[in-house]
Amino acid sequence: MPQDFRLKDGGLINRDKKISFKFNGKEYFGYEGDTLASALIANGVHLIGRSFKYHRPRGFFGAGVDEPYAIIQLYRNGETEPNIKATEQELFEGLEAKSVNCWPSVNFDIGAINNYLKIFLPAGFYYKTFMWPKSFWYRIYEPFIRKAAGLGTASIKHDKERYEHKYEYCDLLVTGSGPSGLASAYAAAKNGARVILAEDKSRFGGSLLTSEVNIGNQSGKEWADSIISELKEMPNVTVKNRSQVFGYYDHNMLVMSERISDHLPQTKKFHPKQRLWYIRAKEVLISSGSIERPIVFGNNDTPGVMLSSAAKEYIKVYGVVVGKNPLIFTNNDSGYETAIEFKKNGINPIILDTRKDPNSEIVDEAKDLGISIKNSYVVVAAQGYKKVKSADIAKISDDKEQLGAIENIKCDCICVSGFWTPTIHLASQSGNKTKFNENIDAFVPGISKQNEKTIGAANGIFTLDETLKSSFTIGQELSKKITNNDNKFSFPNVVEKKSTAHDKFWCVPLPKGKNYKRFLDFQNDVAVSDIEIALKEGYRSIEHVKRYTTLGMATDQGKTSNLNGLQLVSKIENKVVPAVGHTTFRPPYTPVSIGAIVGREVGKHSKPTRKSPMHSWHEKNNAVFVDAGVWLRPRYYKRGNENLFEASKREAKNVRTNVGVCDVTTLGKIDIKGPDAAELLNRVYTNAWLKLPVGKARYGVMLREDGIVMDDGTTTRISENHYHMTTTTAQAANVLSHLEYYLQLVWPELNVNVVSTTEQWAGAAIAGPKSRDLLKKLFPKSDVSNEGLPFMGYLEGDLFGVKAKIFRISFSGELAYEVNVESDNGNFMWEKIIEAGQEFKIQPYGTEALSTLRIEMGHVAGSELDGRTIPYDNSLEGLISKKKDFIGKRSLSRKAFTADDRQKVVGVVPLDKKTSIPEGSHLVKDSKAPLPNPKLGYISASCWSVEHDNPFSLAIIKDGKNMIGKKLFVMSPLKNKIIPVEIVSSHYVDPKGERVRS
Amino acid sequence: MLYINCPHCGMRSQNEFSYGGDASVKRPELGKEVSDQEWNNFVYNRKSLRGKHWELWQHLFGCRQWIKVERDTATHEIFSTLKANEEIS
Numbered sequence A: 001m002p003q004d005f006r007l008k009d010g011g012l013i014n015r016d017k018k019i020s021f022k023f024n025g026k027e028y029f030g031y032e033g034d035t036l037a038s039a040l041i042a043n044g045v046h047l048i049g050r051s052f053k054y055h056r057p058r059g060f061f062g063a064g065v066d067e068p069y070a071i072i073q074l075y076r077n078g079e080t081e082p083n084i085k086a087t088e089q090e091l092f093e094g095l096e097a098k099s100v101n102c103w104p105s106v107n108f109d110i111g112a113i114n115n116y117l118k119i120f121l122p123a124g125f126y127y128k129t130f131m132w133p134k135s136f137w138y139r140i141y142e143p144f145i146r147k148a149a150g151l152g153t154a155s156i157k158h159d160k161e162r163y164e165h166k167y168e169y170c171d172l173l174v175t176g177s178g179p180s181g182l183a184s185a186y187a188a189a190k191n192g193a194r195v196i197l198a199e200d201k202s203r204f205g206g207s208l209l210t211s212e213v214n215i216g217n218q219s220g221k222e223w224a225d226s227i228i229s230e231l232k233e234m235p236n237v238t239v240k241n242r243s244q245v246f247g248y249y250d251h252n253m254l255v256m257s258e259r260i261s262d263h264l265p266q267t268k269k270f271h272p273k274q275r276l277w278y279i280r281a282k283e284v285l286i287s288s289g290s291i292e293r294p295i296v297f298g299n300n301d302t303p304g305v306m307l308s309s310a311a312k313e314y315i316k317v318y319g320v321v322v323g324k325n326p327l328i329f330t331n332n333d334s335g336y337e338t339a340i341e342f343k344k345n346g347i348n349p350i351i352l353d354t355r356k357d358p359n360s361e362i363v364d365e366a367k368d369l370g371i372s373i374k375n376s377y378v379v380v381a382a383q384g385y386k387k388v389k390s391a392d393i394a395k396i397s398d399d400k401e402q403l404g405a406i407e408n409i410k411c412d413c414i415c416v417s418g419f420w421t422p423t424i425h426l427a428s429q430s431g432n433k434t435k436f437n438e439n440i441d442a443f444v445p446g447i448s449k450q451n452e453k454t455i456g457a458a459n460g461i462f463t464l465d466e467t468l469k470s471s472f473t474i475g476q477e478l479s480k481k482i483t484n485n486d487n488k489f490s491f492p493n494v495v496e497k498k499s500t501a502h503d504k505f506w507c508v509p510l511p512k513g514k515n516y517k518r519f520l521d522f523q524n525d526v527a528v529s530d531i532e533i534a535l536k537e538g539y540r541s542i543e544h545v546k547r548y549t550t551l552g553m554a555t556d557q558g559k560t561s562n563l564n565g566l567q568l569v570s571k572i573e574n575k576v577v578p579a580v581g582h583t584t585f586r587p588p589y590t591p592v593s594i595g596a597i598v599g600r601e602v603g604k605h606s607k608p609t610r611k612s613p614m615h616s617w618h619e620k621n622n623a624v625f626v627d628a629g630v631w632l633r634p635r636y637y638k639r640g641n642e643n644l645f646e647a648s649k650r651e652a653k654n655v656r657t658n659v660g661v662c663d664v665t666t667l668g669k670i671d672i673k674g675p676d677a678a679e680l681l682n683r684v685y686t687n688a689w690l691k692l693p694v695g696k697a698r699y700g701v702m703l704r705e706d707g708i709v710m711d712d713g714t715t716t717r718i719s720e721n722h723y724h725m726t727t728t729t730a731q732a733a734n735v736l737s738h739l740e741y742y743l744q745l746v747w748p749e750l751n752v753n754v755v756s757t758t759e760q761w762a763g764a765a766i767a768g769p770k771s772r773d774l775l776k777k778l779f780p781k782s783d784v785s786n787e788g789l790p791f792m793g794y795l796e797g798d799l800f801g802v803k804a805k806i807f808r809i810s811f812s813g814e815l816a817y818e819v820n821v822e823s824d825n826g827n828f829m830w831e832k833i834i835e836a837g838q839e840f841k842i843q844p845y846g847t848e849a850l851s852t853l854r855i856e857m858g859h860v861a862g863s864e865l866d867g868r869t870i871p872y873d874n875s876l877e878g879l880i881s882k883k884k885d886f887i888g889k890r891s892l893s894r895k896a897f898t899a900d901d902r903q904k905v906v907g908v909v910p911l912d913k914k915t916s917i918p919e920g921s922h923l924v925k926d927s928k929a930p931l932p933n934p935k936l937g938y939i940s941a942s943c944w945s946v947e948h949d950n951p952f953s954l955a956i957i958k959d960g961k962n963m964i965g966k967k968l969f970v971m972s973p974l975k976n977k978i979i980p981v982e983i984v985s986s987h988y989v990d991p992k993g994e995r996v997r998s
Numbered sequence B: 001m002l003y004i005n006c007p008h009c010g011m012r013s014q015n016e017f018s019y020g021g022d023a024s025v026k027r028p029e030l031g032k033e034v035s036d037q038e039w040n041n042f043v044y045n046r047k048s049l050r051g052k053h054w055e056l057w058q059h060l061f062g063c064r065q066w067i068k069v070e071r072d073t074a075t076h077e078i079f080s081t082l083k084a085n086e087e088i089s
């Protein structure tokens, strides 16, 4: 296929390297350095998609980030990605792209019927129509709209690409490498400041790539190249292309997305696809340039109507012409520059200028080249459906209200220039109070809130000389403040053509009897008539008008539509634009991929995984693991074909009959030292701690100030001023912060230090009637008899040469011990326990058996201490000291907490002794009562009691102390179960607690 | 993301800290009789100001110190920071 629209030479592409690609299944080729857009235009492809609402044909409108139309579905290396702008996607070998929002094809699209029904699709149509009847929404309207709308399809496959996050700090962040960015970055870098220069495009230079200027004795592009290569050599400078600074957040934190591999056929090994940079900058220089504004006229969305600056960029950068018979429609000198480029390449353009008699160097040059110019002329409407074929044009009166006779002239593209809009998004995001500049009909940054300054065209400065001078100066001054260096240099001499004032004209009136659609927002299909309807219906605030009509709400965020929308509202409302005000700019400036936002935190890396020192032993012994917070813990050890239920029953039974060992390394451990350690514990726990002897452990409960139980655990007095506290696995971090809070802020007079030692100790719980026999074998030198090591006693022992802490504490209701050794010795300890335990039929047990054992003995845990219960609810009121004050005590005397019928933990047994009770079920008096059936309580934990061989649950139930012996129903609508049950004591095993003391 | 000056460590990003509420709240002394209303004010009632506000942050992934931060809740501007044992003036 010949490239009909490619110029014979020129442009910055590499004509030595051909690249083949596919669009909608058809093969084409372009050159290295093309974008998908420039390559398609070179091949004469102008129809690329269908519009969002009316499915009207869509071509190209811009050449970069402002593109509202050319959104495609991209296929790369077996993956697909929606929402890609063809004007931003660089061409690579084997690229495939497809049109979106059209079915069955871009040339014949059924949805285009909307175009003929458009009188039925005015502003607010979706709000008005699909609200009623409500039941239709999910079944009919929503699926229909989804199919008809949509801007592509997200992949449902796992994304194999890697995305990274990076944190960076700098003195000066410069966002954009046009003349202002280059000058300021260069001046600051020369002063020794740490500079990051970010450029969104692949090429540096911004407007210097397309303008005919000279700086010093170089062309604009040569000057840009030399500055960039000098900056790249400097160690204090980071220069990044393909990097969009898209968000300006608090305290000068900016976020930049770097597209590292999107321009390559596939990502290189060990490289990320994209990288998100979190940059904390001392100063920010916003050099994001400006975007050309369209002029509004009839059918101005027809393919072939595009920004004049884009047409110029396609010629100068890509060596591509967007048409061979171009019409330039302008209200300022920029259109002439585009016309001159066409003319230089042998194409004869016609200029329609809304101005009556403009005079400038640029206008003169166009005249000298013999370009045909029609003054006081406008385009009334574009003609043609899938591509511009001609234009209806007319003379316009001096007051811009009256059109002359309509003439039709042939053309194949209409290049529009309605002057320039500074890109103030980042400044506005930072909190800058923007102001309206009458001279340029646009908003510019005003008073800064953060350390930010806007320079060059983004600040409304449109001459190169002034831009360079002010940017050099700002870069130099800001860096001087930071580095104290003051490097002096002389300003280069600038040669540029002078332009004259623009005409404040933005919308062509409708000719009599014509009802052309005149679009403001090209991506969301919002026309002049839609705004008029919204205002007629009473919407006034620009924020409301925006939401009602969806003006500026598409993925291009109204980069080309905002100001014309404001002009329209102010004209109808008879206000000035600054009084209407602009809508809020919010990050991101351009769409950012979800992958980049998530970074490496996917799958296993979404949170840290902590493993105990015995983890590999568990793995080798068929442990099935469960996530316990960030820890991986054995849930059960599978034997043969056992399932969870069978294995946990076997393990729990073995603890009750012989001896079991459980990895309890995950328990939180806090080392507490200092002369006031006992006093701290006495204030933190609800029970008394001052008289605990050395070598003894005690169970304690701690509350929050609101009286709710925060955590429980045992704390052991190791020596006079040294305690070892244990917490639950889940609350370990919170308890440490809680202690630090009171020690640092509330009671700084207490002389105590606390530190987490969770990871320093490996722990094994040895539980069961034969646990003492096992302990004797493990510690032959220690007296572990009931007298030598009584219940809640503590010893330091020698485990075959390894120092060990032995606590006689029990979580299972059996005679039990916990042995701790330094983490490095954890596996050694475990293997010794298993080895020595063989003769006592030892079995390891996991968290499921652990739960069974604690539930059937009525020991409350996380499912009861759930942040909503007080000590009484958990039958822990015996641990409340009456003599002393402690954290949260005052709250316990609140009325609700002392009510007679307060909820309490109880046991629940099904009457048939067979049916398992789902956790979370409700307890009700009458299973047949009308809904909503009054709820008495809920099941907090369930198990199969190995002691009684029937199901057993714990529940928290209103008036619990009077419920023992009552017959109730458990209802689980989720599992569709109604189970008759009896309420019993929560202590289902050894209610007198004899075993733990035996 | 806020940039907080830890009096012990210097300027650090917000993601190293955890928020700890109103720094002007004083816990009633242990063992002292307090009315329901006073206790209620201590546990539950907060002004939730718009504007300058002293608040507590803990430098969780740093020095683990609780610090006091004077911040504007509307603009996020931070004016000054204090160590736990320094009084708000």
Ligand SMILES: [Zn+2]
Binding pocket: B006, B007, B008, B009, B010, B059, B062, B063, B064, B065
């Ligand atoms: Zn710190």
